[in-house]
Amino acid sequence: MNIPALHPTAHQRPAPAELLQALQTRFGAQFSSAQVVREQHGRDESAFDIPPPAAVVFAERTQDIADCVALCAQYRYPVIPFGVGSSLEGHLLAVEGGISLDVGRMNAVLAIHPEDLTATVQPGVTRTQLNAALKSHGLFFPIDPGADASIGGMSATRASGTNAVRYGTMRENVLALEVVTATGEVIRTGTRAKKSSAGYDLTRLLVGSEGTLGVMSEITVKLYPLPESVMAATCCFPTLADAVNTTIQIIQLGVPIARCELLDATTVRLVNQHSKLNLPESAMLLMEFHGSPAGVQEQVETVQAIASEFGAADFAWAATPEERTRLWTARHNAYFAGVQSVPGCKAITTDACVPISKLADALLASVDEAVAAGLPYFLVGHVGDGNFHMGYLIDPTKPEERELAEKLNHQLVARALALGGTCTGEHGVGLHKQGFLLEETGMGAVALMRTIKQALDPLGILNPGKIFAHAGLGNTSH
Amino acid sequence: MNIPALHPTAHQRPAPAELLQALQTRFGAQFSSAQVVREQHGRDESAFDIPPPAAVVFAERTQDIADCVALCAQYRYPVIPFGVGSSLEGHLLAVEGGISLDVGRMNAVLAIHPEDLTATVQPGVTRTQLNAALKSHGLFFPIDPGADASIGGMSATRASGTNAVRYGTMRENVLALEVVTATGEVIRTGTRAKKSSAGYDLTRLLVGSEGTLGVMSEITVKLYPLPESVMAATCCFPTLADAVNTTIQIIQLGVPIARCELLDATTVRLVNQHSKLNLPESAMLLMEFHGSPAGVQEQVETVQAIASEFGAADFAWAATPEERTRLWTARHNAYFAGVQSVPGCKAITTDACVPISKLADALLASVDEAVAAGLPYFLVGHVGDGNFHMGYLIDPTKPEERELAEKLNHQLVARALALGGTCTGEHGVGLHKQGFLLEETGMGAVALMRTIKQALDPLGILNPGKIFAHAGLGNTSH
Numbered sequence: 001m002n003i004p005a006l007h008p009t010a011h012q013r014p015a016p017a018e019l020l021q022a023l024q025t026r027f028g029a030q031f032s033s034a035q036v037v038r039e040q041h042g043r044d045e046s047a048f049d050i051p052p053p054a055a056v057v058f059a060e061r062t063q064d065i066a067d068c069v070a071l072c073a074q075y076r077y078p079v080i081p082f083g084v085g086s087s088l089e090g091h092l093l094a095v096e097g098g099i100s101l102d103v104g105r106m107n108a109v110l111a112i113h114p115e116d117l118t119a120t121v122q123p124g125v126t127r128t129q130l131n132a133a134l135k136s137h138g139l140f141f142p143i144d145p146g147a148d149a150s151i152g153g154m155s156a157t158r159a160s161g162t163n164a165v166r167y168g169t170m171r172e173n174v175l176a177l178e179v180v181t182a183t184g185e186v187i188r189t190g191t192r193a194k195k196s197s198a199g200y201d202l203t204r205l206l207v208g209s210e211g212t213l214g215v216m217s218e219i220t221v222k223l224y225p226l227p228e229s230v231m232a233a234t235c236c237f238p239t240l241a242d243a244v245n246t247t248i249q250i251i252q253l254g255v256p257i258a259r260c261e262l263l264d265a266t267t268v269r270l271v272n273q274h275s276k277l278n279l280p281e282s283a284m285l286l287m288e289f290h291g292s293p294a295g296v297q298e299q300v301e302t303v304q305a306i307a308s309e310f311g312a313a314d315f316a317w318a319a320t321p322e323e324r325t326r327l328w329t330a331r332h333n334a335y336f337a338g339v340q341s342v343p344g345c346k347a348i349t350t351d352a353c354v355p356i357s358k359l360a361d362a363l364l365a366s367v368d369e370a371v372a373a374g375l376p377y378f379l380v381g382h383v384g385d386g387n388f389h390m391g392y393l394i395d396p397t398k399p400e401e402r403e404l405a406e407k408l409n410h411q412l413v414a415r416a417l418a419l420g421g422t423c424t425g426e427h428g429v430g431l432h433k434q435g436f437l438l439e440e441t442g443m444g445a446v447a448l449m450r451t452i453k454q455a456l457d458p459l460g461i462l463n464p465g466k467i468f469a470h471a472g473l474g475n476t477s478h
Numbered sequence: 479m480n481i482p483a484l485h486p487t488a489h490q491r492p493a494p495a496e497l498l499q500a501l502q503t504r505f506g507a508q509f510s511s512a513q514v515v516r517e518q519h520g521r522d523e524s525a526f527d528i529p530p531p532a533a534v535v536f537a538e539r540t541q542d543i544a545d546c547v548a549l550c551a552q553y554r555y556p557v558i559p560f561g562v563g564s565s566l567e568g569h570l571l572a573v574e575g576g577i578s579l580d581v582g583r584m585n586a587v588l589a590i591h592p593e594d595l596t597a598t599v600q601p602g603v604t605r606t607q608l609n610a611a612l613k614s615h616g617l618f619f620p621i622d623p624g625a626d627a628s629i630g631g632m633s634a635t636r637a638s639g640t641n642a643v644r645y646g647t648m649r650e651n652v653l654a655l656e657v658v659t660a661t662g663e664v665i666r667t668g669t670r671a672k673k674s675s676a677g678y679d680l681t682r683l684l685v686g687s688e689g690t691l692g693v694m695s696e697i698t699v700k701l702y703p704l705p706e707s708v709m710a711a712t713c714c715f716p717t718l719a720d721a722v723n724t725t726i727q728i729i730q731l732g733v734p735i736a737r738c739e740l741l742d743a744t745t746v747r748l749v750n751q752h753s754k755l756n757l758p759e760s761a762m763l764l765m766e767f768h769g770s771p772a773g774v775q776e777q778v779e780t781v782q783a784i785a786s787e788f789g790a791a792d793f794a795w796a797a798t799p800e801e802r803t804r805l806w807t808a809r810h811n812a813y814f815a816g817v818q819s820v821p822g823c824k825a826i827t828t829d830a831c832v833p834i835s836k837l838a839d840a841l842l843a844s845v846d847e848a849v850a851a852g853l854p855y856f857l858v859g860h861v862g863d864g865n866f867h868m869g870y871l872i873d874p875t876k877p878e879e880r881e882l883a884e885k886l887n888h889q890l891v892a893r894a895l896a897l898g899g900t901c902t903g904e905h906g907v908g909l910h911k912q913g914f915l916l917e918e919t920g921m922g923a924v925a926l927m928r929t930i931k932q933a934l935d936p937l938g939i940l941n942p943g944k945i946f947a948h949a950g951l952g953n954t955s956h
Contacts, residue, residue, distance in 0.1 A: 115730060115835035158675040169673050171682070172650055187922030193831040194863050195647050196900035197636040197686055199907055199915050199945055200927045204649070204682030208675055225732035252593060254703035294772045353671040357593035385672050422674035429677055437677050444665030448934065449678045455933030456926065467677055 011465070013097040015054035019075035023057060023099065026067055030058040041100035044087040045147075047346045047396070048431055053080060053100040060105050062178065062186055062217040068101050069215060070184030072461050080463050081211040083124060083150030088349050089430025091157065091210055095465040101215060103152055109133045110218065118175060118192050120220045123152025130221075139223040142167035145426065146335055152216050157428035158208030162331075165251075165384030166258040166290065167224060169426065174207050178218035182457040192220060205452075210428055211463035213456050227258075227290035231300055232324040235312040236282040240264050240367060242310035243283040244360045247383045249306045251356045255299055259288035260384030261331050264367060267338065267378045271330045274337035279330055280314050285383075286331050288324070331380070338378030338391050345376070347391035348405040352416035353425030356386045362419050363388050366412040375404055387425035414439070429467045437467065489943070491575040493532035497553035501535060501577065504545055508536045519578035522565040523625075525824045525874070526909060531558060531578040538583050540656065540664055540695040546579050547693060548662030550939050558941050559689040561602060561628030566827050567908025569635065569688055573943040579693060581630055587611045588696065596653060596670050598698040601630025608699075617701040620645035623904065624813055630694050635906035636686030640809075643729075643862030644736040644768065645702060647904065652685050656696035660935040670698060683930075688906055689941035691934050705736075705768035709778055710802040713790040714760040718742050718845060720788035721761040722838045725861045727784045729834045733777055737766035738862030739809050742845060745816065745856040749808045752815035757808055758792050763861075764809050766802070809858070816856030816869050823854070825869035826883040830894035831903030834864045840897050841866050844890040853882055865903035892917070907945045915945065 024031050032038075033055040042052025054077075057068045072079040078098030085092060092100070106122035109130060113119065114137040121130060126148045130141050143154060144161035153159070155177070160169035167173070176190030189202035206214055237243040247260055262285055263271070269281045285307070289299045304315070318327040325332075339347050354362045363381065370377045370390060381388030390412065392405035413423045413436050423429075423436035438446050450468055453460075501509050510516075511533040520530025532555075535546045550557040556576030563570060570578070584600035587608060591597065592615040599608060604626045608619050621632060622639035631637070633655070638647035645651065654668030667680035684692055715721040725738055740763055741749070747759045763785070767777045782793070796805040803810075817825050832840045841859065848855040848868060859866030868890065870883035891901045891914050901907075901914035916924050928946055931938075 113833065113835070115726075116833035117730070117732075118833065158673075158679070160673055164673060168650070171673070171679065172646070181922070181926065185922055187926060188920055189923050191898055191900045191918065192833045193865075193899040193903065194834070195636075195638055195642060195649070195831055195865065195903050197829075197902045197904050197906040198900050198911070198918055199686070199924070200691075200930060201636070201649065201679075201682045201686050202923060202926060204679045205930075208677070208679050213678075225730075248593075252595070252703075254595075292773070292776050294776055295770070298770050298772055351675075353673055355591065355594035355596065355670045356672070357591070387671075387673065417669075420670040422669045422671040422676050424675045425671065425673050426675050428675040433676070440669065440676055442666055444659070444663055445667050445680060446677070448659065448665060448680060451933050452678060452683075452930060455929050 011096045012051060012094065015077055015097060015099065016075045019071060019077050020055055022071050023055060023068065026071065027057050027064070030060060030064065032056050041082050041092070041102060042094060044085050044090060044092050046088055046090040046430065046432065047348055048090045048093055050093040050095055053094040053098050056100045056102055058102050058105050062180065065101060065103065065180045065215050065217050066184045066186055068099065069180050069182065072099055073183055073459055076459050076461060078461050078464050081152065081156065081215045083153030084126065084148065086147035086149045086153065087157070087430060088427045089432040091428060091430040091466055093431065095431065104150070112137060113192065114139055116192060117223045118220055119223055120218055121151050123150060123216045123219060125151050127151065127154065134223060138226050140226050141221060141223055143170055143173055151219050151221065155207050155216055155219050156209065156211050158426070160382070160426040162259045162261055162382055164382060165260055166256055170207055171204060173222045174203060174219060175222060176220035177203050177206055177216055179206055179214040179216055181214050182459065182462050186217065190220070208428070210430065210466050212453055212466055213462060229291060229293040229296045230324070231289045231296050232318045232327050233287045233300070234284055234316045234327055235307055236280045236284050236314040238282070238311045240283040241360055241364055243285050244363055244383065246285060246307045246310045246312065248356055248359055250303055251384055253302065255302055257287060257299065257303065257384055258290040259286065261286040262381040262383040262388070263330060263334055264379045267334055267380065268330060270337040270341045270378055271333050274340060275329060275333050277329065284330065286328055334378060334380045335391070338393065342376050342393045344395065345393040346396045347393055348402065348409060349389055349391045350409045350412050351389050351424045351427040352413055352421055353385060353387040354416050354419045354421030358419035358421065359383060359386050362416050362421065365415060366390060369411055370408055373404055373408055375401065375408065385425065386421070431466065434467065434469050489574045490529060490572065493555055493575060493577065494553045497549060497555050498533055500549050501533060501546065504549065505535050505542070508538060508542065510534050519560050519570070519580060520572060522563050522568060522570050524566055524568040524908065524910065525826055526568045526571055528571040528573055531572040531576050534578045534580055536580050536583050540658065543579060543581065543658045543693050543695050544662045544664055546577065547658050547660065550577055551661055551937055554937050554939060556939050556942050559630065559634065559693045561631030562604065562626065564625035564627045564631065565635070565908060566905045567910040569906060569908040569944055571909065573909065582628070590615060591670070592617055594670060595701045596698055597701055598696055599629050601628060601694050601697060603629050605629065605632065612701060616704050618704050619699060619701055621648055621651055629697050629699065633685050633694055633697050634687065634689050636904070638860065638904040640737045640739055640860055642860060643738055644734055648685055649682060651700045652681055652697060653700060654698035655681055655684055655694055657684055657692040657694055659692050660937065660940050664695065668698070686906070688908065688944050690931055690944055691940060707769060707771040707774045708802070709767045709774050710796040710805050711765045711778070712762055712794045712805055713785055714758045714762050714792040716760070716789045718761040719838055719842055721763050722841055722861065724763060724785045724788045724790065726834055726837055728781055729862055731780065733780055734769070735765060735777065735781065735862055736768040737764065739764040740859040740861040740866070741808060741812055742857045745812055745858065746808060748815040748819045748856055749811050752818060753807060753811050755807065762808065764806055812856060812858045813869070816871065820854050820871045822873065823871040824874045825871055826880065826887060827867055827869045828887045828890050829867050829902045829905040830891055830899055831863060831865040832894050832897045832899030836897035836899065837861060837864050840894050840899065843893060844868060847889055848886055851882055851886055853879065853886065863903065864899065909944065912945065912947050
């Protein structure tokens with residue numbers, strides 16, 4: 001087992017003074033090397049503890065990104081794109097030093113084409129901001145990672161969330177990009193047409209590349225009409241296996257369910273404590289159905305029949321937005337309920353995804369292992385996709401707890417890989433999954449990824465040390 | 479306007495005798511340099527006329543592909559993957575010479591996982607073969623280009639077809655690959671999990687790369703449950719504009735239509751002549767609806783209401799497979815009805831795709847231009863995706879007809895690009911669209927594609943001269 005170091009700073013380089021001077025000159029008030037600003041840009045939701053970037057540039061337009069990257073290229077110094085800082089895997093940490101390139105001020109919705117179901121946004125637009133802009137058009141953008149992440153960050157990590165089971169992930173929903181390459185050149189990939197066979201799929205190559213191949217400056221995404229009818233439901237199961245097996249059957253039958261989320265009894269208990277609720281403390285599925293009134297009714301009946309076979313009880317239904325929000329409180333609060341259940345703890349989160357038929361094997365054994373290890377945890381799952389997360393709650397002052405959490409994480413991911421799954425369904429590789437990526441896809445594919453990285457960023461300035469370790473960090477094999 | 483030469487053989491190189499000897503030794507009866515075999519592998523559905531490859535290797539397993547590529551790499555000689563030869567854009571032609579690597583014998587369905595809705599196939603499996611294997615499982619694979627293409631060829635060109643409006647294209651439906659790289663190494667990309675954020679999306683980079691980055695040896699695709707209920711319909715419209723505007727409204731309303739195909743009056747007339755039918759000779763939409771009985775009923779009612787607003791008449795309905803096949807005869811026969819309507823003609827086919835709201839602008843003007851030019855043509859469209867094809871019927875002995883057809887093609891594509899669309903929705907770039915690719919995506923993106931090509935295939939042996947012209951062919955600018 002290869003546990004990533006919490007403080008992998010061996011390769012952190014200070015910024016050349018000439019670069020800092022050049023950035024200051026070019027960007028003026030859009031440049032900051034103040035300690036507090038740097039620290040804001042050197043933290044994410046991961047457990048890594050790494051000194052902050054050397055300085056921060058606040059881009060306000062594409063040309064700012066281009067100029068910042070070009071200057072960093074000139075001085076061969078890392079540049080790290082920054083959205084809202086909600087990465088869970090250390091994507092934005094300056095492991096080799098670097099300039100944080102904050103695109104948060106590039107938060108304009110540039111175009112909404114309701115007639116084509118597309119929108120073009122700057123990378124700093126967050127998903128709730130986009131949805132607010134879409135509401136009057138009767139449209140929505142379905143991808144919803146837990147955090148109110150930026151569309152740029154979501155594109156860079158190939159994010160998904162609760163609606164992906166029906167609407168796909170960023171992979172399926174980004175149509176076109178404007179991107180600043182490693183030399184500071186601005187290129188465009190894709191068009192607003194729904195499909196294309198025009199050359200290499202650069203859009204899909206860049207989506208999920210975690211800022212290592214280019215910096216996105218404009219993103220065109222697909223939109224969807226707000227469903228005519230929406231129904232949400234929660235129900236409880238005698239065992240976790242019953243809830244998982246219900247999910248498997250729903251998916252295998254092709255029910256076009258819009259959301260299918262799982263909490264286990266332990267997590268429901270944490271939510272009850274956190275939010276002063278009285279939910280039955282058993283495994284729970286949270287579901288949502290989108291469609292026409294008749295279509296939704298059909299889905300509901302099918303799902304109810306399946307769930308009842310597995311002993312589901314305590315069905316609760318909600319049709320209005322307010323009722324749905326109330327019903328989903330448990331899901332919305334699960335992460336914070338988990339993290340806040342142990343004062344001062346940090347969460348080591350996992351993110352595995354397996355073929356749907358393997359979900360019970362993957363998930364139940366992982367929960368059993370966590371229980372046996374005695375480490376507090378929470379469990380949430382976008383189970384309709386075969387995707388689940390555990391959060392192991394550790395005392396950051398106790399290395400043995402972190403080691404235990406990483407051991408559980410390793411067992412969980414190894415099992416997912418053995419079952420034909422992936423080491424990350426939606427969080428990305430970042431710093432945390434580099435060893436797993438190699439285990440998952442093999443030396444040949446990782447070597448090919450490295451060849452692409454080397455070709456598109458020969459100076460190695462774009463978010464170095466992510467996806468693949470720095471060659472000197474003892475991971476030369478991948 | 480830059481019309482690709484019909485006989486661009488300036489760079490065709492003979493095969494080194496040592497290579498042919500080495501292939502003969504390695505492959506024995508799986509190797510052929512017989513003229514008739516070479517000629518079979520030097521023709522596709524495009525209008526180009528190019529001398530055949532130097533020899534053909536019939537791969538029967540992944541190691542055969544690997545060894546063939548490795549030998550070609552050793553002698554720096556092109557290798558061209560071959561499926562069933564149904565390319566429309568010259569993908570398999572030996573413009574720089576080459577060994578045709580025929581994967582048609584690799585036609586095993588390796589695994590069907592009905593419980594996960596996935597199948598893994600060898601590249602020579604055709605779509606009808608796969609669907610025959612799936613039928614007893616109650617599943618199907620929806621991607622259906624006109625020809626009974628191989629899954630390998632469909633993956634390599636990012637193909638789609640009539641069902642793409644609901645089920646997506648090969649881009650959305652290939653989950654994982656086994657690929658032989660330019661050195662003959664075998665790598666794997668992706669997993670059977672539905673989604674992943676594990677590193678660069680090599681699967682999507684390879685899908686649509688037209689054999690220029692690697693040779694696919696195994697393909698894992700998504701499957702779908704056969705719909706509970708299927709209803710097909712055709713209807714006629716007073717004008718072509720009415721049919722197109724009906725389509726636009728159906729898509730904008732988010733109706734989950736499974737197929738939405740268009741023929742214009744001229745094409746229906748050709749079909750009537752070809753198949754001795756009596757269809758009303760007007761613009762026609764052919765539609766199919768998949769879902770539950772109630773869901774299908776709802777879709778049908780919505781679409782009928784929209785179509786009626788645009789003057790639709792002569793609705794014909796079909797619920798059984800036999801009736802549906804009969805109803806769709808016009809669509810199935812359109813290509814051959816077109817090509818056979820002018821004895822001895824060749825079809826120059828186009829393939830543009832635009833944002834749905836621009837479909838009327840793109841399509842109607844192109845038909846008007848064809849009519850004004852007086853060149854026989856046919857028109858078919860996967861219009862639900864904003865994708866349409868015209869086939870200009872030319873006498874191959876008359877260069878002026880070909881020039882006129884290419885001029886119309888150029889106007890059609892230029893208009894599609896101006897409207898925010900793409901120069902190829904599903905046929906690929908091949909030899910025919912190289913200039914358009916540059917116009918569509920710009921120098922920067924094409925340079926980036928070339929950088930990737932150079933990095934992954936530094937010897938330039940994988941299907942050279944496709945997507946990008948040979949540097950010496952006067953296309954050095956892209």
